[in-house]
Amino acid sequence: MNNPTSQVQKQDNLFIHPWDNFQNLGNNQRTVVEKGDGIYLYDSQGNRLIDGPSGMWCVNIGHGRKEMAQAIYDQVMQLPFTSPWSMATSPAAQFSEALAAEGPGDLNHAFLTTCGSTAVDSALRFVQFYNNYRGKPEKKKIISRLKGYHGSTYLSASVSGKERDKNYLDFATDLVHHIPAPHPLFKPEQMTDADFLDQCVADLENKIIELGADKVAVFVAEPILASGGVIVPPKGYHKRCLDVCHQYDVLYISDEVVTSFGRLGHIFASEAVFDIVPDIITTAKGLTSAYIPMGAFLVSDRLLNEFNNPDLESAIFSNGFTYSGHPVAAAAGLKNLEIIKREKLCENAREVGAYFQQRIKSLYDIPIVRDVRGLGLMACVECELTKGADDLEMDYEIGERIDQHCQAMGLIVRPLANMCVLSPPLIITKAQVDDLVDILYKGVELAMQDCIADGTFKSV
Template sequence: MDNTAAKNWDNDHFMHPWEGMDSLGNNDRTFVEASDGVYVTNDKGDRLIDGPAGMWCVQVGYGRDEIADAMAEQARKLAYFSPFNNTNSVASEFAREIAKRTPGDLNHVFFTTGGSTAVDTAIRFVHFRNNMLGQRNKKKIISREKAYHGSTYLSAAVSAKERDPLWLDKLTNIAHFLPNVNPLMRRADQSIDAFLEEKVADLESAILELGPENVAAYIAEPVLASGGVIVPPAGYQKRCIDICHKHDVLYISDEVVTAFGRMGHWFASKEVFDIQPDIITCAKGLTSGYAPMGAAIFSERLIADVSGQHGNGAVFSNGFTYSGHPVSAAAGLASMRIIEKEGILEHVRTIIPHFQDRLQGLADLPLVVDARGMGLMGCIQCAYDKKRDSDLERDYELGARIDAACQERGLILRPMINMCVMSPPLVITSNQIDRMFDILEDAIRAVDSTRGSA
């Protein structure tokens, strides 16, 4: 397939997310043109395992006629409705199906366009509620270093994963960031238990320092996905939510990545981490990536505080043209049906041990600093000198070389500087997991063998 014209159009007109300005107009990106199951096909006809499932999202795999047909049928019947003035049975049904699977009393689903707008909506609601309760100073949001919650102005304000210099303006008066919760970064003489106590104390100290009357919420990914699949010490999430509720601080569980099967359950908060959040945000696997959609899901308790006899004529004036989009809702419903019909959640729970065993099997390879993961998520962190914090330019170069070597061998990764991130479609088989890790191991060894020529 000759993509010469498309390459020119891409460089001349398609400005990509996280666009490197030095290389703008001169990129040689991989063109992904077709797909099936856990594989994508590039413009050269090469078939590659999609290691990151697009962007953590293609849960049920590619080429699902059931989802495509549901979307087409809905588009023919009703392609759009205004969620500001009307409603629609498909969107309403989807909201109900989500609420049936959320933990506890998280029954109110606010549809958004993606994960960033879901987080944005959650924070705006927290502020809205506090204003209505007469707590107008209770606005601070506590987050964590290496957290990523989105790219809108508000969600970016509570994100802190950059190693690069940040050239974008950012709200600086809304968020307070806790230190890195990655066990890899603990002191050499510090046990995991001691590290856990330190990280839990960081949260309570921050609340007390800022003043509980000023702290609105703590937002946390159960596993810090885009920060490099950082898995906090066991019990951290439960200890944190207990501290939050002790001080009347809301807990927002950002499940944009972990929900809809990535951890083997519809939602990870309760089933995996034993926490009952006040708000959950989700996106990505919500529709298996077949159509854009996200959601902020609120508890009955929070809604009751600001509705009915407590409504005071207020309007939660937050919304999007495409909230509850019927075609996206149809895709989400079809994806849910596939997950349940094929027992995909059970399948994920079955293959997680094999995935994590193969991941840990790469820990002692040359260049590998850390192998970490949970559920169907994993990260291999690399460095030439095996230092935890190494030179940024060399880390970029190393990550790019490993990524290129993997693609030559039939695997797409999510390269994040010097981290090789994997979160494959949930339908991946044990044999395909083996093939994925075999390719990654061979690529790392090949790059190590030529490090002198780098």
């Protein structure tokens, strides 16, 4: 069905998109994407666009995989659905076993959900359930970080710490407490890296002490704060935070919704990249490369074994979803993992990711570029028009201009105000990285020239 672009855009205005501005309802003219192939998308005008953000950090194996479509089709024809409450299916069982085999340490059991938000929400509810069962009902408070993002359910959104996402919505502020993001960009000039690391770890320990260790249940942290701007904490941060958590009987959730399934060159990054075995890992996005929605959390056997107390009543975890362990999603997850392993996409992500990080540093040559940061196939280019200024309107303006110029030249970026975040599919080649970076470089330059022309940026 090939409707004219204008007709689709008119129909699309009846679709309330995530993060929609209700003041613009009825007036949006979004790009209509009609096709995907490899690292590319094609719009309704036939323009080819590099999928710079890989959808939303998620189309890891790339678009248009026929064998993925076949696996989904075969499972739909074999069995599209049965109740996860009372029945088992081969795909869900096999995928749970495969996840356990990839998980670090003793994280050998998987709870399958529908997306990253429900994975985080379910993991947090499990922590509450765990502490209730072991007779510590007051141990409920959650610590997370400013600039972190953990989802859109009431609980996972409360845990998120992106200030600009908090307008006109309610959150569980009595339950959730935020500490500063470990952002090296904001390290005082006179402070050493070692002292900055000490300060970041102390932020967590001081918050636990302030709230009371008997009241704090869990610390939840993305290994890299993704939509907060690809914030890479100082080396050793996660290991020391895990040690602090264990010192105070606080659980540690590593939110790998973005960083798992190859984004940093490993199926899970917690141990392989950051040297930790957390109590719980959440995952989604690249779990199925977004071909079918799915999420999961993996949990330590050490925690599960505590439910084997014969002196207490049965421990029923009354949490789940109609589509938990959906057989079609599980079949997609199995095929996705097979492709990643067979085509050595983790290895490609490590090799090409290193080249990507090297090439994107060239944007430092542009005067409005404040910071370039990232790891693996994750990167952020942060721009500012006035040094040290906090001007939200101008932040959005520069981001939108960069986005428009880049898209006109064949690249989709994901502007988060003044930050361009990138996470291309794991299949990307070095030559394609060159294309991506060259377009982004030119797009930022053109946006800067716009700002010089209209007087919003005066110093070159």
